[in-house]
Amino acid sequence: MRKHPTMILDEVKIKCAQCHNPRLLKQKVSNEEKVGLLLGDSSTKKTFHSMLENVTMKNGINCMVCHNIDEIHLDKAKGSGGMKSVKFGPQGTMFGPQGTMFGPFADAVSPYHKTEQRSHFVGDTPTLCFVCHYSQKNDHGLEVYATGKEYDKFKVEEEGCKNCHMSERFKGVASNYAPAGGDPKERMVRKHRFASVDNSNILNDYVDVKGRSQGDKFVLTVTNHAPHKISTGYGLREIILKVTFLDKNDKELARKRYVLGKKWTDEEGKPTIPHLAKKLVKDTSMAGKSTNAYKFPIPQGAVYATYSFSYRLVSEGLAKEMGITDPFFLREYTFSEMRVHL
Ligand code: HEC
Numbered sequence: 001m002r003k004h005p006t007m008i009l010d011e012v013k014i015k016c017a018q019c020h021n022p023r024l025l026k027q028k029v030s031n032e033e034k035v036g037l038l039l040g041d042s043s044t045k046k047t048f049h050s051m052l053e054n055v056t057m058k059n060g061i062n063c064m065v066c067h068n069i070d071e072i073h074l075d076k077a078k079g080s081g082g083m084k085s086v087k088f089g090p091q092g093t094m095f096g097p098q099g100t101m102f103g104p105f106a107d108a109v110s111p112y113h114k115t116e117q118r119s120h121f122v123g124d125t126p127t128l129c130f131v132c133h134y135s136q137k138n139d140h141g142l143e144v145y146a147t148g149k150e151y152d153k154f155k156v157e158e159e160g161c162k163n164c165h166m167s168e169r170f171k172g173v174a175s176n177y178a179p180a181g182g183d184p185k186e187r188m189v190r191k192h193r194f195a196s197v198d199n200s201n202i203l204n205d206y207v208d209v210k211g212r213s214q215g216d217k218f219v220l221t222v223t224n225h226a227p228h229k230i231s232t233g234y235g236l237r238e239i240i241l242k243v244t245f246l247d248k249n250d251k252e253l254a255r256k257r258y259v260l261g262k263k264w265t266d267e268e269g270k271p272t273i274p275h276l277a278k279k280l281v282k283d284t285s286m287a288g289k290s291t292n293a294y295k296f297p298i299p300q301g302a303v304y305a306t307y308s309f310s311y312r313l314v315s316e317g318l319a320k321e322m323g324i325t326d327p328f329f330l331r332e333y334t335f336s337e338m339r340v341h342l
């Protein structure tokens, strides 16, 4: 078989997909990067790519970048080193039949590649995810990303990341390929969906929001079941709690909001994106595994309240400041809305 040192991502995925049901992959640029690219910001590009210093990573995450990881040596004090903190398996043969795929099984046999079990694929440990999702500083030495660090601080048990971001284990097959005359082996597998607010119901599934009146206040009680902050990840996203008070004729009396998110500023104190920031000036994100009560005064004459939970990819203020006009970034995505009698 010919070697394919320049085989492009899509080809790799198709190769793998011949025997492994489509498991991934949306090719996606992070929102942060979209903003950076939108603004023609080369330092965003640089930071992003240096984190993923690997030719196979240029267009997102493909199969090899995880399944060819042999050893992980993450120095938590230094943060996620991306490709610097891993040792890959046999490199030049990645695309050939003699390449090794590391995975969760001790007894997997494939006609196409070697297989070996590695502990970072077994069970619930977050070790593999930490390679890229532990923490990262920008060029000014400011920490702009700390999902794994947050997990270390807030977790109540070693639940890892996979149950929420991939799926619980279910009965299936690791490969639809079967040796002649046989059936594919039944295995406990997971989905490869890397769920986010953009492509799943993850906020509704793991964040509870309940509203009720208490004296002259309307109280929104929010419980974050995630072991990391919300919002987490690259700090541009805002999660927005909104309350509207209505009179007996449904006329709006008042509208209040509270934002869970971060505000970053540059040298001149102007709002900017995390990668270019000198300072984190505000952090209203919620701790992992925590419950907060947010109180809003009920105006005179209010009979009903509606409350909603929504998010924005980029804060309204920052979007304005940076002159972003693309509706994709300006939209507010609502995923739960309730109405109650006060
Ligand atoms: C971000 C890292 C990551 C990427 C990218 C990735 N995987 Fe996985 N994969 C995992 C993890 C973690 C497991 C172990 C899941 C578990 O706990 O059972 C796994 C398990 C598997 C397994 C065996 C068990 C199962 O759940 O199916 C196969 C086969 C597999 N992956 C194939 C692929 C293919 C093919 C691709 C590309 C389309 C891919 N993976 C991309 C992380 C990844």
Ligand code: HEC
Residues within 6 Å of the ligand: 012, 015, 016, 017, 018, 019, 020, 063, 064, 067, 101, 102, 103, 104, 105, 106, 107, 108, 109, 110, 111, 112, 113, 115, 116, 117, 173, 174, 175, 177, 178, 185, 187
């Ligand atoms: C010709 C079919 C075929 C192709 C092509 C193929 N695989 Fe596999 N793969 C298998 C079979 C069969 C197994 C073993 C399944 C089992 O034992 O349940 C397997 C197992 C795996 C495992 C689990 C290893 C372990 O020890 O846990 C991973 C991960 C994996 N493959 C990834 C990939 C990736 C990534 C690609 C593309 C580069 C790929 N495979 C291409 C057939 C194939």
Ligand code: HEC
Residues within 6 Å of the ligand: 027, 028, 029, 030, 031, 052, 060, 061, 065, 066, 082, 128, 129, 130, 131, 132, 133, 161, 162, 165, 166, 194, 195, 196, 197, 198, 199
């Ligand atoms: C090799 C580096 C790498 C590893 C390992 C890795 N990720 Fe990621 N992950 C990324 C990058 C880069 C992005 C952002 C780009 C994107 O959205 O495709 C991302 C995005 C995500 C997102 C958000 C998806 C979105 O739509 O923005 C989630 C959730 C996630 N990863 C979870 C995980 C989990 C859970 C693991 C461990 C099983 C893991 N990742 C392992 C690099 C990695």
Ligand code: HEC
Residues within 6 Å of the ligand: 126, 129, 130, 133, 147, 148, 151, 159, 160, 161, 162, 163, 164, 165, 195, 196, 197, 198, 202, 203, 206, 207, 225, 226, 227, 228, 229, 230, 231, 232, 233, 234, 237
């Ligand atoms: C109990 C479920 C749960 C567990 C466990 C969990 N998360 Fe999350 N995660 C969430 C929820 C809910 C969100 C959405 C809130 C947000 O985007 O801030 C999220 C968001 C994220 C995002 C941002 C996605 C985006 O859209 O940009 C990343 C990255 C991420 N998690 C990584 C991890 C990693 C790494 C681990 C393990 C160390 C982990 N998560 C464990 C529930 C979970």
